[in-house]
Amino acid sequence: MRSTHATSVLVALVLVSPLVGAQGPGPAADFTRLAGTWQLDVAGNPSVSAERRVITLSPEWFRMEIHRAEDDRPPVLIYRFDGRETENPFGAGKATSRLNREGGAIVTETIYEVRNSPITVREALSVNPAGTEMTVSTTLRVEHGYEGVLSAGEKKSPNVSNTTAVFRKQQ
Numbered sequence: 001m002r003s004t005h006a007t008s009v010l011v012a013l014v015l016v017s018p019l020v021g022a023q024g025p026g027p028a029a030d031f032t033r034l035a036g037t038w039q040l041d042v043a044g045n046p047s048v049s050a051e052r053r054v055i056t057l058s059p060e061w062f063r064m065e066i067h068r069a070e071d072d073r074p075p076v077l078i079y080r081f082d083g084r085e086t087e088n089p090f091g092a093g094k095a096t097s098r099l100n101r102e103g104g105a106i107v108t109e110t111i112y113e114v115r116n117s118p119i120t121v122r123e124a125l126s127v128n129p130a131g132t133e134m135t136v137s138t139t140l141r142v143e144h145g146y147e148g149v150l151s152a153g154e155k156k157s158p159n160v161s162n163t164t165a166v167f168r169k170q171q
Contacts, residue, residue, distance in 0.1 A: 030106060031062055031081070033127040038134050038167035053167060079108055118143040134167040
């Protein structure tokens with residue numbers, strides 16, 4: 001009887017152990033390439049203001065600080081590797097962040113509350129093979145005040161904006 005119970009426990013542990021390991025994966029190689037200080041390349045475009053991003057890693061998440069001259073306090077966002085949402089303080093409101101994997105891309109999605117109205121920022125992050133440039137493709141969507149169908153001749157919703165920015169890694 002005792003050996004049957006011990007065998008059952010051993011079989012259960014073998015079956016469960018891959019599931020336990022899947023719940024808390026450490027950062028993959030593509031996430032470690034994100035770690036560091038990144039400066040927005042504003043060369044040749046005086047309309048773009050300077051921005052610096054500091055990305056740090058832990059076994060469960062990566063943390064992104066976004067520094068801009070116009071911000072009194074830089075937003076700090078946590079993205080969990082397991083895909084769960086994280087609520088971050090943001091001014092008088094909050095920013096809810098989530099990490100997605102789409103194909104080979106690392107995609108962050110953050111919903112900012114601004115005066116009790118949501119704004120969604122979705123960013124696809126990629127680092128060049130040399131690890132010196134990070135490209136950020138951003139879609140910004142204002143979630144309030146733009147209900148209804150598009151006007152005749154409009155191809156893009158007025159509440160959506162797309163941009164691509166290149167950041168250079170700082171030494």
